[in-house]
Amino acid sequence: MKIQPFQAIGSLLLAAVIGLTGVATVSSGHAPTTQPSDASKQESLPALVEASFQKLLEVEPSLKTWKIMGMRKSPISISGDIRGVWTFTLHETGNATDRGKRFAEVQFDSTTGILLHYHGGPFPAAKVTSRQKDYYLKRGQELMSQLLGSENTKQFKTVSNQSIDTGDTNGFTRELSDITFKAEKEQITLSIDSDGRLEQYHRVRLPTQKK
Amino acid sequence: MNRNPDEIVSEQIESFAKWLEAPHSELRSGALAYEAPELIGIVKQLERENRIHTPDEETVARIRSHLFATMPHEQSSSPRLRMKRIFIASAGAASFLLFTLLALGFSSPAWAEKLKHVPLISSVFELFQEDTLQIANEKGLITAVNQSAVVNGITITVNEVFYDGIQLGIGYLIQMPETTEKAAAKEIAERIVLKDFTLAEPIDNTGAGWSSEVKQMEDYLFAGVSIITLNGTWPDQFTMQAQLYDYQNAQSTWNLQLPVVKPFTKIDSKTLTPHISQTLRSNFAFQVKEVTLTPVSTTVVLKETPPDDKLYEPSYTLLDPNGKEIRIEEESTNYDENGISRKLIVSFKEKPAYIQLIPHMSGKAEPDKAVKISLQ
Numbered sequence: 207m208k209i210q211p212f213q214a215i216g217s218l219l220l221a222a223v224i225g226l227t228g229v230a231t232v233s234s235g236h237a238p239t240t241q242p243s244d245a246s247k248q249e250s251l252p253a254l255v256e257a258s259f260q261k262l263l264e265v266e267p268s269l270k271t272w273k274i275m276g277m278r279k280s281p282i283s284i285s286g287d288i289r290g291v292w293t294f295t296l297h298e299t300g301n302a303t304d305r306g307k308r309f310a311e312v313q314f315d316s317t318t319g320i321l322l323h324y325h326g327g328p329f330p331a332a333k334v335t336s337r338q339k340d341y342y343l344k345r346g347q348e349l350m351s352q353l354l355g356s357e358n359t360k361q362f363k364t365v366s367n368q369s370i371d372t373g374d375t376n377g378f379t380r381e382l383s384d385i386t387f388k389a390e391k392e393q394i395t396l397s398i399d400s401d402g403r404l405e406q407y408h409r410v411r412l413p414t415q416k417k
Numbered sequence: 418m419n420r421n422p423d424e425i426v427s428e429q430i431e432s433f434a435k436w437l438e439a440p441h442s443e444l445r446s447g448a449l450a451y452e453a454p455e456l457i458g459i460v461k462q463l464e465r466e467n468r469i470h471t472p473d474e475e476t477v478a479r480i481r482s483h484l485f486a487t488m489p490h491e492q493s494s495s496p497r498l499r500m501k502r503i504f505i506a507s508a509g510a511a512s513f514l515l516f517t518l519l520a521l522g523f524s525s526p527a528w529a530e531k532l533k534h535v536p537l538i539s540s541v542f543e544l545f546q547e548d549t550l551q552i553a554n555e556k557g558l559i560t561a562v563n564q565s566a567v568v569n570g571i572t573i574t575v576n577e578v579f580y581d582g583i584q585l586g587i588g589y590l591i592q593m594p595e596t597t598e599k600a601a602a603k604e605i606a607e608r609i610v611l612k613d614f615t616l617a618e619p620i621d622n623t624g625a626g627w628s629s630e631v632k633q634m635e636d637y638l639f640a641g642v643s644i645i646t647l648n649g650t651w652p653d654q655f656t657m658q659a660q661l662y663d664y665q666n667a668q669s670t671w672n673l674q675l676p677v678v679k680p681f682t683k684i685d686s687k688t689l690t691p692h693i694s695q696t697l698r699s700n701f702a703f704q705v706k707e708v709t710l711t712p713v714s715t716t717v718v719l720k721e722t723p724p725d726d727k728l729y730e731p732s733y734t735l736l737d738p739n740g741k742e743i744r745i746e747e748e749s750t751n752y753d754e755n756g757i758s759r760k761l762i763v764s765f766k767e768k769p770a771y772i773q774l775i776p777h778m779s780g781k782a783e784p785d786k787a788v789k790i791s792l793q
Binding site for chain 1: 721725727728730732781782
């Protein structure tokens with residue numbers, strides 16, 4: 207695998223063990239709340255996580271120029287799953303006080319390296335383009351295949367939901383499509399803009415019934 | 418290392434966005450939303466069949482004083498008239514129907530059967546299927562307030578507040594202008610949620626989670642509740658600076674100052690620290706860290722420790738001493754420097770001496786690992 211400069215920077219930063227704060231809260235019924243914490247651990251980044259991150263960079267190469275603001279390990283995911291996760295926070299300029307600049311957050315399962323959550327963008331769209339559902343569906347399948355590999359993508363064969371909305375984000379109007387791909391026990395929801403860029407990715411477990 | 422304020426803001430925005438996208442199934446459905454229109458239908462049908470009209474002035478006055486004692490008197494007559502109709506149809510159900518049915522002599526067994534299921538409505542809180550608010554209402558632990566704000570012709574009146582240091586609920590009415598198209602009025606009203614609240618007095622720990630629900634009472638009249646689950650320690654009384662807003666049009670924001678008071682003494686609430694811990698078959702461990710009791714809410718805080726990085730799916734059920742499952746009203750997990758903590762909130766009309774906590778892992782109960790938690 208070709209080593210990206212971005213990865214090297216990441217590894218260096220990691221080696222220095224960045225002290226970061228970790229937050230993960232989920233709530234049923236009421237809204238989630240955030241609580242400050244400090245849970246960074248001196249632990250090396252698993253190879254599977256690194257490989258998974260590399261796949262994301264291939265999907266969204268512009269992230270390679272963004273700055274890593276931190277990497278942290280925690281025992282709970284954004285969606286409230288109790289599992290070891292690695293979270294990377296990236297910023298367009300590296301200065302979080304720069305107004306109007308974007309940030310991204312990526313979360314991976316620490317054992318399997320699978321991508322659990324990604325929130326990037328919004329990426330500037332050249333103009334408002336009206337796309338058909340088929341365009342987004344095809345693009346969604348491509349992105350799934352790039353991120354998960356074609357074999358794993360086969361599990362997520364059902365498209366349970368698809369919507370196309372035009373909205374105003376950060377001062378510019380753009381079109382976004384949300385598509386949910388369902389497997390037996392999990393689902394992945396993608397948000398794709400009219401340029402075909404992945405803006406959000408959320409992989410969550412479907413609720414388990416109590417016996 | 419201190420976190421950048423922008424990071425915190427970004428996370429909070431994201432959390433809020435996620436909450437807005439939460440499926441409606443997560444919001445507690447209100448059976449009364451369906452019962453109230455039926456009730457109105459029954460009343461109208463009775464009126465038609467028996468030529469009985471609206472209750473006498475005394476009954477109307479009683480209904481008004483009961484439910485809307487805190488409504489501002491300077492309101493225009495139009496909303497009042499509309500509310501009067503609503504009160505007749507729904508809020509005054511018990512007195513009006515009793516009066517009507519006595520007059521009718523229960524002429525129709527079918528109607529009589531239907532009316533058995535009609536609830537007595539004396540509070541906005543009663544319109545919603547929230548155990549906490551209903552129990553608080555029954556125990557007389559609701560504070561009547563009188564706060565209105567008008568923005569873009571929409572009047573929001575908060576008339577009830579419940580607070581026990583663990584949960585805070587507000588009940589309010591939304592009167593939409595009748596110039597609005599009916600469908601649009603409903604859409605807008607249902608978009609109005611509690612945006613934020615701050616305290617007039619500085620409070621160290623203001624972490625909180627909240628939910629809002631709105632129900633249509635009539636074409637242009639809506640009732641809403643917001644329930645806030647508080648984190649940390651809160652004072653016995655404070656002024657809540659509540660902001661309700663239309664989440665698709667943030668310029669429509671209603672600012673209200675609400676007096677919040679714990680309607681009971683310190684003796685009536687306590688915090689227990691039981692030394693109970695348990696390890697499940699998977700070596701996933703939990704500890705009952707804290708139990709907080711108020712006359713309405715009971716909070717159980719667990720600390721959870723996974724043995725490794727693998728995926729764990731713990732869940733819990735609570736049973737009363739008779740083995741009956743207790744409905745968990747609110748469950749949340751939090752991760753901070755102390756590890757993973759889970760908070761379970763339940764409400765009791767009559768608090769049992771103890772409850773049993775049954776752990777589950779990946780949907781499978783482990784009754785042999787159940788723990789008994791004293792509430793005394």
